[in-house]
Amino acid sequence: MMLAAEELSFGYRGRPVGTGLSLALRPGEVVALLGPNGGGKTTLLKTLIGLLPPIAGGITLDGTAIERLAPRERARAIGYVPQAHGGSFAFSVLDAVLMGRTAHQGLFAAPSRRDRAAAGAALDRLGLGALAARPVTEISGGERQLAMIARALAQEPRLVVLDEPTASLDFGNQGRVMAEIRALGAAGLGVLFTTHDPNQARRFADRAVLIRAGREVGAGPVDRVLTRASLEALYGAPVEIVGGGASEPTAFLPGTPAPSRS
Numbered sequence: 001m002m003l004a005a006e007e008l009s010f011g012y013r014g015r016p017v018g019t020g021l022s023l024a025l026r027p028g029e030v031v032a033l034l035g036p037n038g039g040g041k042t043t044l045l046k047t048l049i050g051l052l053p054p055i056a057g058g059i060t061l062d063g064t065a066i067e068r069l070a071p072r073e074r075a076r077a078i079g080y081v082p083q084a085h086g087g088s089f090a091f092s093v094l095d096a097v098l099m100g101r102t103a104h105q106g107l108f109a110a111p112s113r114r115d116r117a118a119a120g121a122a123l124d125r126l127g128l129g130a131l132a133a134r135p136v137t138e139i140s141g142g143e144r145q146l147a148m149i150a151r152a153l154a155q156e157p158r159l160v161v162l163d164e165p166t167a168s169l170d171f172g173n174q175g176r177v178m179a180e181i182r183a184l185g186a187a188g189l190g191v192l193f194t195t196h197d198p199n200q201a202r203r204f205a206d207r208a209v210l211i212r213a214g215r216e217v218g219a220g221p222v223d224r225v226l227t228r229a230s231l232e233a234l235y236g237a238p239v240e241i242v243g244g245g246a247s248e249p250t251a252f253l254p255g256t257p258a259p260s261r262s
């Protein structure tokens with residue numbers, strides 16, 4: 001399944017955020033979307049999945065205009081993990097994940113055995129099995145974020161769109177979630193995620209799209225697009241590059257180094 005946007009203008013009523021943006025997400029491909037705060041990443045994601053109407057331009061899923069698909073068809077095709085937020089109702093973790101199955105169920109139908117199996121598998125995959133019965137209001141922010149990812153996976157979508165999926169996660173869980181995202185790509189899903197960490201994009205994504213003030217300023221394979229110069233231009237701030245020897249990994253560091261402390 002392919003998601004494509006052509007010459008998209010997007011934004012809110014009376015407040016355009018971005019223009020002239022074209023982007024394609026193909027099966028088996030992991031794409032990272034990077035850019036400064038307020039640059040339009042979340043607005044673009046919401047537009048791509050049909051939560052916000054485009055101001056101009058078109059979005060298609062396998063060639064069909066997205067607005068011609070019923071919300072249920074869209075929900076089956078694309079899993080969406082919004083940016084982490086605090087307040088929610090005291091559903092159990094399992095029930096929250098089961099809600100990802102809504103697009104597969106009949107109206108008001110109780111979850112089927114298949115729904116429960118998909119939810120259980122998604123919980124186990126993210127290491128949340130032991131938390132299944134806990135209210136989502138009584139788990140940590142990071143655990144809630146993992147539960148939201150499990151909910152999107154329980155949906156068994158063909159494409160997954162994630163807004164800062166590792167924002168509140170500890171170092172170990174960042175690695176676990178990114179490995180999971182990589183695995184989704186390897187399993188043939190198209191994955192689009194936003195991140196503020198170019199190292200994460202470089203390590204786990206195939207392609208990167210850079211947006212600034214709602215306009216694309218770079219797109220292509222991560223090794224080509226993510227350079228010191230492109231990141232300094234993207235964020236308008238100095239970036240240092242470390243490593244990069246023959247067998248050494250390269251990493252980007254924000255800012256300039258502190259003066260020697262010795």
Ligand SMILES: Nc1ncnc2c1ncn2[C@@H]1O[C@H](COP(=O)(O)OP(=O)(O)OP(=O)(O)O)[C@@H](O)[C@H]1O
Pocket residue numbers: 012015017035036037038039040041042043044
């Ligand atoms: N509901 C809204 N109504 C009107 N304007 C909004 C709304 N939400 C966000 N904006 C504005 O749209 C612009 C883009 O915001 P958006 O959240 O898409 O940026 P972002 O790149 O995701 O930022 P961040 O990295 O800080 O999450 C900003 O100027 C923001 O103030």
